[in-house]
Amino acid sequence: MGCSPSTLPNSSSTAGGAGGVGNAPLPPLDANEKDGSLLFCIKLRRSRMRRCSCGAVTLQNQNGDGSTGSATCGDNMMCNQGLLNPLQTKNESDYEKLSTGKKDSIVTVAALGNFTHSVVRRATGTGSTGTSGTSSSGGGRPGHRKSSLALALTPEDDSMDVYQRNLMDLKYPTVLPPNPQLKALLVFHKSDSICEVVTLACQRHQLDVTLVKSKEEALETLHKSYATAQCYHLIIIDARSTKGLDAEHIARTIRHTHGHHLTTIIAVCKKSFFEKDDALIALLDAGVNRCIAETTNLTLCSVELKQILHSIIRPHNVMSTQQALYTALHRLKEVVLITDDVLRIQYANRATERLLNMRLDEIISKPLGDIFVSDLSTISEQGKSIKEFDGILMVRRKNQESIPMHVRVVPVACIGSAPTHLIFNFDIPGGGMDFIATLPQPKEAPRGSLHSVRRCSFDVRSIASDGLRRTSLAKLTSLPLEAPITKENCSADEARLIDKVLDFLKREGLYSPQMKEIRTDDPIATDLIGALLTGPSVYSSRRSSNDSIIRTGNSTRTATIVPAKMKANPIIMELLEESLKWDFDIFKLEEITDYHPLLYLGMEMFRRFDVFATLNIDENVCKAWLAVIEAHYHKSNTYHNSTHAADVMQATGAFITQLASKDMVMDRMDEATALIAAAAHDVDHPGRSSAFLCNSNNPLAILYNDLTVLESHHAAITFKLTLGDDKINIFKNLDKETYKSARSTIIDMILATEMTRHFEHLAKFVSVFGNEMEPRELVQSEEETSILMRRMLIKVADVSNPARPMQYCIEWARRIAEEYFMQTDEEKQRHMPIVMPMFDRATCSIPKSQIGFIEYIIQDMMHAWDGFIDMPELITCMQINYSQWKKYDEQGVNTLADIMAKQPPVGNKSSSSK
Ligand SMILES: Nc1ncnc2c1ncn2[C@@H]1O[C@@H]2COP(=O)(O)O[C@H]2[C@H]1O
Known part of the structure; x- marks a missing residue:
């Protein structure tokens, strides 16, 4: 396997740290580090970092009780670098403790408010049997036998400190990545010399190798590995010829297989592939992380593999930890809020939403000044450097009530030396954080959820300027969408109860208006809307x-x-x-x-x-x-x-x-x-x-x-x-x-197309996504909101024909009218009850039926959907069509024959209605 041109090793790349971060110099202690302003310090208000004599950064607990639960540097040879929860006071068993007897390092992020992080390094006294001496040596901090930056990817890397964690891990990021035995899946059509070299290179780096020969075998192996939680970190696919294996297809399939979005996929290609980029780009687009050229040179192959371990697999492992960090932040009882350097809010956790009584989408990107009554110039004044802050500030909740809060601000430099972000940590002066939980709570706005990115409000009470009557709006707004009491004026327990009741009411379909009798200005509309919305029960005389x-x-x-x-x-x-x-x-x-x-x-x-x-x-x-x-x-x-x-x-x-x-x-x-x-x-x-x-x-x-x-x-x-x-x-x-x-999703979506529940689905959708003027207090889970969204999606798609370009809208109107007419014909012929008597081909006014359909069924739904999805073309088309139907109505162009006579042939987009 030869290295691709861009990845050929140079003489300075040693096998141990080639191209990776392994040999990167340790950054000097910077101001942030000294004053404890790492992101992690959001929980460290009573803590201070200190540097041990070996150079490791540790944290000292400065609990109010005077205890020092800090992780200390045990000795120079075996520095127990550790970060212990500085607030660790109550339940020791909640936390992972320093352990010198265990082989693996341990990372814990305790959720539900206790943001715990402990790092345990194995004592090195047990020794290691690192094999080939490929790990880098020297250049480490005093007191460490080898570079503390060496990556513990494989035992091979760790001649002395097997599984020792990288000091960088303690800083960037602050949650240690997983450190498993790496497994490689080789997908090679046949075991030729190239396959052999790849296998040997993997083995040289202590990878646990499995070889399979077909796509099916590969997928089956991956499925099994997923089921047994024994995932493959690296998949190497023979992409030299499409005859034996379709590497592109395999890569794409793997990428979409559960649990493999962060798996590293490598394609072994013919050298000639590197002369043109199309085949390689196709592979990369299919999800391959890197294409490498075939070689029978084991050294080249080994170095290439090492670079992949350092530059792709390692960062993937690190990235995977961020989820843990965000989960912890999200569930923290304390308020954590992060701004950029000009004090625009970039992040807020759930407790922040509670404190401010706002949804996430109302908080993010806002100037910090919007949520404080107090003057913020002490924190950041233009031209002046941003410093740490610790003091009392007045916070403004949504309903304008102000609360004094103890606010700590820590600047953090993510790039360069000037602070790029400020971390805010609030609590109630002299009080416990449970105070936040007792505040009246806002509607949940799950991160990344549809809530948080809603484009604009849809005010169901607003009168559209389009001239369409908003008759059905009145119906919609009169639906029992909210209980007459609010949660603002009751206790947390009562509020929770109200949530439960509302949830129950929603599920029981009480949103559904019982429209047994529908009367509109127009008998045709009454016929159509009645038939669509009321279902068969009104026509019981069978x-x-x-x-x-x-x-x-x-x-x-x-x-x-x-x-x-x-x-x-x-x-x-x-x-x-x-x-x-x-x-x-x-x-x-x-x-x-x-x-x-x-x-x-x-x-x-x-x-x-x-x-x-x-x-x-x-x-x-x-x-x-x-x-x-x-x-x-x-x-x-x-x-x-x-x-x-x-x-x-x-x-x-x-x-x-x-x-x-x-x-x-x-x-x-x-x-x-x-x-x-x-x-x-x-x-x-x-x-x-x-x-x-x-x-x-x-x-x-x-x-x-x-x-x-x-x-x-x-x-x-x-x-x-x-x-x-x-x-x-x-x-x-x-x-x-x-x-x-x-x-279950497919069934739910198909059932949602039933028109008798039209207003129920629409009202629920509007209650969750629709009306920012009067935000609902209903707490919805992300799954619930996504169900509502999917139902609305298929409903709108199902009856979108009045919002299509005019000639299509008219053709659909013709088709549905024809089908209704045939039903009426059959009902008459069989002496059955006639469901829509006005839909008689001899007398029916198509424009009137369409006007009624748009006014009563379509327009509110389209406005709600457009407000959510931002597709103004839906509204534009609907309004044009509505005007056209009005025009036909005024002109007395009523029957299908009349209307069709006015249409250009279908399929000719450029033509328009006369
Ligand atoms: N342009 C239209 N005019 C009148 N009724 C329509 C129109 N488009 C769809 N519908 C009705 O809306 C219903 C939606 O559910 P169905 O597809 O079962 O049946 C559809 C028709 O009965």
């Missing part, structure tokens, strides 16, 4: 009918295979390039794919969102799944056919993309499940409504007790089809837990 319009067990469908035509048709490919745009022409796709839009669009979405890797499934299985799902949409339905499914999937893809651009990145599995739910959400729709099925005693209505009939069927048949045939089972490689959660 006529008996045994006819089932559900065509179940149609064997030709399951037998359907991917159309032979599904090749790289350039016209289709060109169109699909636009597939994430809001003005995507789904009708053109329908036409050029010969009525297989779901298959093509679906594959495009799966590819774009890497669903294959997320589900760890072959593309062909996905293709077959989409083909079967598409075959189970009824072509005879004018609206509820596979073009509608493709349209909803397209909108879903556009929304996911927009969310990501607003830093609201969905989890990979959430993206995959959202796309799957969208594709399948109306599968086997009979072209008749649930009310019709109930009224006709259809077996599905009987099966589902007239409740959520169609949506239950769509969800059930999706899984029945998928699990019923291994060739299309896109879930077959998921582990049990992942499958369970994916299934």
Whole structure:
């Protein structure tokens, strides 16, 4: 294996510390270190760092009781560098203690308010059997036998102080990284001389090596290692030829396998690959960390590997500790707040939210002056250097009440010597920190959650300037979204109780308005909205009918295979390039794919969102799944056919993309499940409504007790089809837990498309995300908010047609009206109750139905969604369409025939409505 040009070792790189931090000079004590201003010092108000004679930095506890629980330097030979919790007073067993008998170093970050950190170094007296002498020596601090900076990556590094931690670990960062026996997985198609050299190099560095020969074997090994918590730190893939192994695919799959986002992946490439960058870039884009050239020279290979250990694996280990640190900070009872050097708030923990009675998104980026009543010039005055501060300042809570707080400020220099950040630590003068917990609490705003990045407020009471009537807003605002009492004026216990009750009420669906009778200005709107929102119960006068319009067990469908035509048709490919745009022409796709839009669009979405890797499934299985799902949409339905499914999937893809651009990145599995739910959400729709099925005693209505009939069927048949045939089972490689959660998400999303619960879903969404003017006090977990968001996403995608560019909006209106007319025709013919009598093809005014649909159902939802996702094009399109329908209405252009006569041919984007 030869080093890639950029990584060839030079003469100054010794094997022991080549290129890594191992030989870096120890930074001198700086001002920050002396005055204890490391990030860690947020908890060290009664502590001071001191430097032991060996040079190690230790902390001395200066508890009020005079005890000194400090870690001291035991002796020069075996410096027990240690950081003990300086507030360690009550329960000694909470903390890891100095131990000289244990082999491994121990790092503990105790959560729930006790921010503990102890570092234990093994006594070196037991000796070590370091092998090759490759570790660096000399250059260490006085008192250490070897450089205290040597990395304890392998025993080979530690001829004397096996597992000794790096002094740098104590400082940058302050939580020690894990220090495990490193394991390497080698994926080589055959055991040739290159494979042999790589294996030997790994063994030389004491890596525990496993060799596998195929992708399947590799994935199986990784799955097993994940299940047994024996993860591989390094995976080396033979990328010299695509014949034996598809390294790019393997890397991509591994990257998306649970627990491997920080695994180091190396690709061994042919030397010729380094002449052009495309093959290498493709590998790097697929998740490979570094490409190295093949070599049979063991020294080169060994040095290359050492550099990888130092420069990639080691930093990955260090990075993994940050999660522990953030968790500890987040759960600390004490208030910790970090600003930048101009006193803009950069970080606030949960206790800060409690103290200020604000959500995180109201705190971050604010000038610190906004939360203090007191003058802050003592802390930072322009032009003057920032110093430590310790004193009483008045803090302003959200409701303007001011509280005196004992505030300590510690400046920290992250880059250079001037402070870049200030760490604020508050407590109540002379009081315990439990005081914070007793304050009225704000709504939780989980970090990185949808809350914290919400773009703007959606005021449900506001009157839109668009001229649309806000009739349904009145309904929405009158919903019982909040209890008449507030938590501000009651005790913490009462507040908790109120939270519980509200939670219960939410789950029990009491948000759902019971609209048994709906009256609008217009009988057509009344008909439509009534039918959509009230469900079948109002149409209880059934006529008996045994006819089932559900065509179940149609064997030709399951037998359907991917159309032979599904090749790289350039016209289709060109169109699909636009597939994430809001003005995507789904009708053109329908036409050029010969009525297989779901298959093509679906594959495009799966590819774009890497669903294959997320589900760890072959593309062909996905293709077959989409083909079967598409075959189970009824072509005879004018609206509820596979073009509608493709349209909803397209909108879903556009929304996911927009969310990501607003830093609201969905989890990979959430993206995959959202796309799957969208594709399948109306599968086997009979072209008749649930009310019709109930009224006709259809077996599905009987099966589902007239409740959520169609949506239950769509969800059930999706899984029945998928699990019923291994060739299309896109879930077959998921582990049990992942499958369970994916299934639950998909079902929940499909059921959310039921319109009878429209206002319930909308009201919940608005109550959590929507109205900043009157923030709710409902405490939601991140999982709960993400469920609400996913439901809203599919709901909006499902009925987004009135917010699409006008010609598509009109075509969708035609299609749904046609389907409604056919239902009315059939109801009349079979002497059944007529669910929407106004939807009679002879008399119905399409513009009136669309005006009602937009006013009552669509516009509030679109405003709420736009307020959340920031897609103003939705609102613009909706308003243009609304005006057009109004115009048609005024002109008396009512029937489908009239309207269609005014339209340019579908598929011609540039044309507009007359
Ligand atoms: N443009 C539209 N006009 C009237 N009703 C619509 C329109 N688009 C969607 N719908 C209705 O909204 C419903 C949403 O759920 P479904 O897809 O089951 O069925 C849909 C239609 O009944």
